[in-house]
Amino acid sequence: MEKMRDIVKEGMRVGNEDPRRIIHAFKVGLALVVVSSFYYYQPFGPFTDYFGINAMWAVMTVVVVFEFSVGATLGKGLNRGVATLVAGGLGIGAHQLARLSGTTVEPILLVMLVFVQAALSTFVRFFPWVKKKFDYAILIFILTFALISLSGFRDEEILDLAESRISTVVIGGLSCVFISIFVCPVWAGQDLHSLLASNFDTLAYFLQDFGDEYFEARVEAGDYKVVEKRGRNLDRFKSVLDSKSDEEALANYAEWEPPHGKFRFRHPWKQYLAVGALLRQCAYRIDALNSYINSDFQIPMDIKMKLEEPLRRMSSESGKSMKEVSISLKKMIKSSSSDIHVLNSQSACKALSTLLKSGILNDVEPLQMISLLTTVSLLIDIVNLTEKISESVHELAYAARFKNMMRPTVYSDSGSIVRAMPIESHAGDHVVTVLHDVDTSSNNVDNSLGESSQNSCHHVAIKIVDDDHSNHEDGEIHIHTSLLEDVKRNDRLH
Amino acid sequence: MEKMRDIVKEGMRVGNEDPRRIIHAFKVGLALVVVSSFYYYQPFGPFTDYFGINAMWAVMTVVVVFEFSVGATLGKGLNRGVATLVAGGLGIGAHQLARLSGTTVEPILLVMLVFVQAALSTFVRFFPWVKKKFDYAILIFILTFALISLSGFRDEEILDLAESRISTVVIGGLSCVFISIFVCPVWAGQDLHSLLASNFDTLAYFLQDFGDEYFEARVEAGDYKVVEKRGRNLDRFKSVLDSKSDEEALANYAEWEPPHGKFRFRHPWKQYLAVGALLRQCAYRIDALNSYINSDFQIPMDIKMKLEEPLRRMSSESGKSMKEVSISLKKMIKSSSSDIHVLNSQSACKALSTLLKSGILNDVEPLQMISLLTTVSLLIDIVNLTEKISESVHELAYAARFKNMMRPTVYSDSGSIVRAMPIESHAGDHVVTVLHDVDTSSNNVDNSLGESSQNSCHHVAIKIVDDDHSNHEDGEIHIHTSLLEDVKRNDRLH
Numbered sequence: 011m012e013k014m015r016d017i018v019k020e021g022m023r024v025g026n027e028d029p030r031r032i033i034h035a036f037k038v039g040l041a042l043v044v045v046s047s048f049y050y051y052q053p054f055g056p057f058t059d060y061f062g063i064n065a066m067w068a069v070m071t072v073v074v075v076f077e078f079s080v081g082a083t084l085g086k087g088l089n090r091g092v093a094t095l096v097a098g099g100l101g102i103g104a105h106q107l108a109r110l111s112g113t114t115v116e117p118i119l120l121v122m123l124v125f126v127q128a129a130l131s132t133f134v135r136f137f138p139w140v141k142k143k144f145d146y147a148i149l150i151f152i153l154t155f156a157l158i159s160l161s162g163f164r165d166e167e168i169l170d171l172a173e174s175r176i177s178t179v180v181i182g183g184l185s186c187v188f189i190s191i192f193v194c195p196v197w198a199g200q201d202l203h204s205l206l207a208s209n210f211d212t213l214a215y216f217l218q219d220f221g222d223e224y225f226e227a228r229v230e231a232g233d234y235k236v237v238e239k240r241g242r243n244l245d246r247f248k249s250v251l252d253s254k255s256d257e258e259a260l261a262n263y264a265e266w267e268p269p270h271g272k273f274r275f276r277h278p279w280k281q282y283l284a285v286g287a288l289l290r291q292c293a294y295r296i297d298a299l300n301s302y303i304n305s306d307f308q309i310p311m312d313i314k315m316k317l318e319e320p321l322r323r324m325s326s327e328s329g330k331s332m333k334e335v336s337i338s339l340k341k342m343i344k345s346s347s348s349d350i351h352v353l354n355s356q357s358a359c360k361a362l363s364t365l366l367k368s369g370i371l372n373d374v375e376p377l378q379m380i381s382l383l384t385t386v387s388l389l390i391d392i393v394n395l396t397e398k399i400s401e402s403v404h405e406l407a408y409a410a411r412f413k414n415m416m417r418p419t420v421y422s423d424s425g426s427i428v429r430a431m432p433i434e435s436h437a438g439d440h441v442v443t444v445l446h447d448v449d450t451s452s453n454n455v456d457n458s459l460g461e462s463s464q465n466s467c468h469h470v471a472i473k474i475v476d477d478d479h480s481n482h483e484d485g486e487i488h489i490h491t492s493l494l495e496d497v498k499r500n501d502r503l504h
Numbered sequence: 505m506e507k508m509r510d511i512v513k514e515g516m517r518v519g520n521e522d523p524r525r526i527i528h529a530f531k532v533g534l535a536l537v538v539v540s541s542f543y544y545y546q547p548f549g550p551f552t553d554y555f556g557i558n559a560m561w562a563v564m565t566v567v568v569v570f571e572f573s574v575g576a577t578l579g580k581g582l583n584r585g586v587a588t589l590v591a592g593g594l595g596i597g598a599h600q601l602a603r604l605s606g607t608t609v610e611p612i613l614l615v616m617l618v619f620v621q622a623a624l625s626t627f628v629r630f631f632p633w634v635k636k637k638f639d640y641a642i643l644i645f646i647l648t649f650a651l652i653s654l655s656g657f658r659d660e661e662i663l664d665l666a667e668s669r670i671s672t673v674v675i676g677g678l679s680c681v682f683i684s685i686f687v688c689p690v691w692a693g694q695d696l697h698s699l700l701a702s703n704f705d706t707l708a709y710f711l712q713d714f715g716d717e718y719f720e721a722r723v724e725a726g727d728y729k730v731v732e733k734r735g736r737n738l739d740r741f742k743s744v745l746d747s748k749s750d751e752e753a754l755a756n757y758a759e760w761e762p763p764h765g766k767f768r769f770r771h772p773w774k775q776y777l778a779v780g781a782l783l784r785q786c787a788y789r790i791d792a793l794n795s796y797i798n799s800d801f802q803i804p805m806d807i808k809m810k811l812e813e814p815l816r817r818m819s820s821e822s823g824k825s826m827k828e829v830s831i832s833l834k835k836m837i838k839s840s841s842s843d844i845h846v847l848n849s850q851s852a853c854k855a856l857s858t859l860l861k862s863g864i865l866n867d868v869e870p871l872q873m874i875s876l877l878t879t880v881s882l883l884i885d886i887v888n889l890t891e892k893i894s895e896s897v898h899e900l901a902y903a904a905r906f907k908n909m910m911r912p913t914v915y916s917d918s919g920s921i922v923r924a925m926p927i928e929s930h931a932g933d934h935v936v937t938v939l940h941d942v943d944t945s946s947n948n949v950d951n952s953l954g955e956s957s958q959n960s961c962h963h964v965a966i967k968i969v970d971d972d973h974s975n976h977e978d979g980e981i982h983i984h985t986s987l988l989e990d991v992k993r994n995d996r997l998h
Contacts, residue, residue: 020631021627021628021631024627024630024631025627031627031630032627034626034627035622035623035624035626035627036623038622038623038626038646039618039619039620039622039623039626040619042618042619042622042646042650043615043618043619046615046618046650046654047615065654066651066655069647069650069651069654070647070651073622073643073646073647073650074643074647121537121540121541124533124536124537124540125533125534125536125537126533128529128532128533128536128567129529129530129532129533130529132528132529132532132533133515133518133519133525133526133528133529134515136518136525137514137515137518149567149568152532152536152567153563153564153567153568156536156540156563156567157560157563157564160540160559160563161560254746255749294788294791294792297788298788298792363871366869366870366871366874367869367870367871369869369870370870371870372870375860375861376860376861376863376864376865376866376873376877377857377860377861379870379873379877380860380877380880380881380884381881383870383873383874383877383878383881384877384878384881384882386874387874387875387877387878388878390874
């Protein structure tokens with residue numbers, strides 16, 4: 011009884027976690043009902059016998075092929091269908107061949123053929139690329155070939171067997187595919203897209219909060235709310251650490267899926283994996299960083315404070331950049347607002363190194379510096395990774411042909427979406443004009459770069475921190491108010 | 505043609521990587537031949553019909569159930585067998601129930617039953633513990649229940665169907681299990697054990713080489729051999745980073761396996777995962793460390809040199825400790841020689857902090873220190889993790905009842921398995937006297953220390969084990985009473 015209640019409770023948790031699971035369960039039931047009633051009320055052939063032998067294949071196909079996402083179902087269905095077809099043909103061939111060789115040799119030859127085929131196919135399943143995409147096809151191939159070539163039927167019977175097996179497998183498979191696509195579909199591609207965006211959110215959340223956590227952790231140490239919040243944080247970013255296998259499975263399934271929603275044919279699912287891998291690297295650094303927030307060996311606050319400003323900015327600007335990426339991913343638009351934050355975090359990096367050079371830590375003991383400088387080093391890593399991630403997302407946006415935003419592009423390393431040229435330098439600042447062609451938002455980047463029209467360029471004054479570390483106290487990138495307002499407005503529009 | 509040659513080449517690579525794959529392919533072929541000839545030459549019943557309908561289940565069972573390792577095969581076979589039995593019984597029940605309710609209601613009732621059963625079972629597959637171990641059973645349960653309850657047979661026919669399905673599944677499953685156990689068995693448990701030991705080897709290799717790499721990297725930068733060697737190193741430890749899913753799958757399979765080789769019933773496979781997780785944490789640190797060997801931002805050698813001695817010792821002693829663990833794992837003996845190296849690495853840690861306190865880095869710029877101190881911090885982490893790992897392996901050795909070695913155990917933090925026996929000292933050996941504070945550990949170590957717990961501390965002469973590591977020219981194991989007490993005291997402080 012107690013056990014029963016536990017199971018019901020777990021069921022409710024599993025259902026709440028993703029309500030599509032409940033719908034999926036009903037869909038499988040529906041598919042089974044469809045297939046079985048198809049055979050129950052068939053207009054042709056005798057009722058019992060035909061059902062017993064053949065409908066079985068349809069029922070079996072439904073149970074085995076129907077997976078949670080459309081991509082997985084399609085992949086399995088295609089694997090099963092094609093393998094059944096090919097193996098059926100070869101099986102009939104083997105059967106005929108054996109029949110020609112006389113009754114004594116026949117069984118021996120057949121068994122030998124089955125042995126060789128099974129051994130070869132089983133070995134092929136170890137090939138990594140086969141294992142990844144066609145494992146199920148090979149399994150069905152071995153199965154169907156053995157069934158058809160070994161069956162001791164006469165010629166016309168075996169053709170019947172092959173034909174009915176193939177037709178029932180096709181019927182079962184098609185039922186699955188139709189129901190899975192047209193009844194509340196679960197698209198693996200959409201899931202992968204959402205997973206990536208939510209991973210960005212998660213890391214952004216941590217990085218934006220990091221400053222408060224690190225510099226106030228000890229002050230409010232007794233506060234229950236703080237501890238609880240940090241606990242939640244911790245759990246959240248840990249999910250990113252283990253996201254690899256989920257991402258790979260989803261990308262694998264997504265490749266089987268037809269165009270759906272905003273995802274066109276040949277959507278660059280592989281690039282999602284590349285971005286995901288970089289994001290995971292960043293999460294590893296965050297994991298290490300997190301251990302320094304909670305470490306027992308705390309550095310005195312007054313030493314920490316010396317580096318507070320640049321450290322806070324580095325992490326919060328990296329976080330903001332990730333937040334922007336997540337927003338642009340969700341909306342599927344090309345956006346460069348993340349680049350501004352990348353630049354800001356890099357300038358904070360520069361400010362930090364200037365600060366360190368100025369000898370601010372000269373009177374601190376090296377032993378105390380270990381933890382502080384490790385934090386510094388991890389944050390520098392994160393800033394560098396943020397830049398790489400931002401580039402990688404630009405590549406993704408380009409390959410996936412995300413829509414252009416009416417938004418000035420400030421920066422790009424790979425030169426894909428951006429144009430920047432210095433016009434005039436004032437005494438202290440580097441002023442950069444960013445040309446952004448608003449008119450060509452629907453076209454490809456190549457076009458928009460070719461003919462940058464005069465009427466639609468924004469002048470942005472960017473105060474870039476010098477390579478030679480001239481002392482800019484804030485080192486922030488100043489974008490003219492008008493432009494920022496432009497950006498804001500566009501944000502609101504979309 | 506070119507394509508064909510590529511495939512053959514890949515096949516040879518796959519076969520060379522693990523020749524057991526080739527044997528496995530032959531085993532599957534053999535199982536199919538056994539099952540099919542069993543039905544070909546059966547003494548009872550008509551040839552063709554019986555074969556066509558029933559042997560199919562045996563062939564199918566072989567193809568679907570036969571997996572690479574014994575554990576996976578057993579798990580799948582049991583899942584399939586039990587599910588078929590239960591679903592067969594319930595299916596017959598459902599069929600009888602429907603029959604009693606009259607011919608018009610019958611099909612509707614049956615289809616409803618199948619729908620409810622399929623939906624419920626599909627939902628249950630989302631439960632994590634079901635998904636992990638019983639996913640296949642639920643699949644077969646849905647399948648068999650639908651097949652038997654939907655089949656439009658008369659009562660005696662349906663009993664025949666159920667009986668023949670169950671008996672053929674059992675025959676197919678047993679053939680797989682017997683062949684998989686008695687013909688060149690592949691034990692998942694043995695594989696997991698070897699994987700863990702080889703992961704220890706891999707990390708040990710890196711750590712033992714780290715000193716040379718870090719302190720001589722730039723000197724021999726032009727040397728091709730060095731770069732190549734480092735590349736190999738790098739690839740090797742990276743395999744540990746991704747070992748999680750392999751370890752989990754193997755542990756999952758291993759739990760289905762009967763006692764084999766040195767592995768008894770209820771071997772603590774879960775503890776392997778715990779040790780593996782710690783080892784992976786260590787590998788993450790090593791990954792970061794590796795990036796500092798190759799980083800562009802190199803610190804001047806003279807600054808590095810100041811900390812060379814303790815840093816080298818920390819990493820090489822951690823590495824030696826892991827090497828010892830790997831050896832004791834492979835031999836399946838309880839060994840404490842790793843603890844000595846853990847102690848050594850900890851004492852190097854202490855030496856390092858003394859050095860840092862002495863102000864040796866006072867004239868170094870903080871900016872230059874970032875990379876150096878991060879390396880220091882990572883190595884400290886690794887030393888701490890090495891201790892945890894060593895403890896975790898002791899727990900494993902205890903739970904798995906590894907054989908005791910006639911080898912003195914010096915030190916245990918958790919006090920789980922401490923064994924000490926005096927050995928007479930020879931002139932040439934390194935003789936060390938260790939004070940072991942029994943009082944602090946006697947509560948945990950009640951059994952093993954029972955005989956020696958009268959005196960609060962005892963003297964242990966450690967004869968350094970000569971078979972494994974003969975040259976100690978630097979005399980690394982100089983644990984003096986004072987030092988050990990120091991370590992102990994510090995341990996208590998932390």
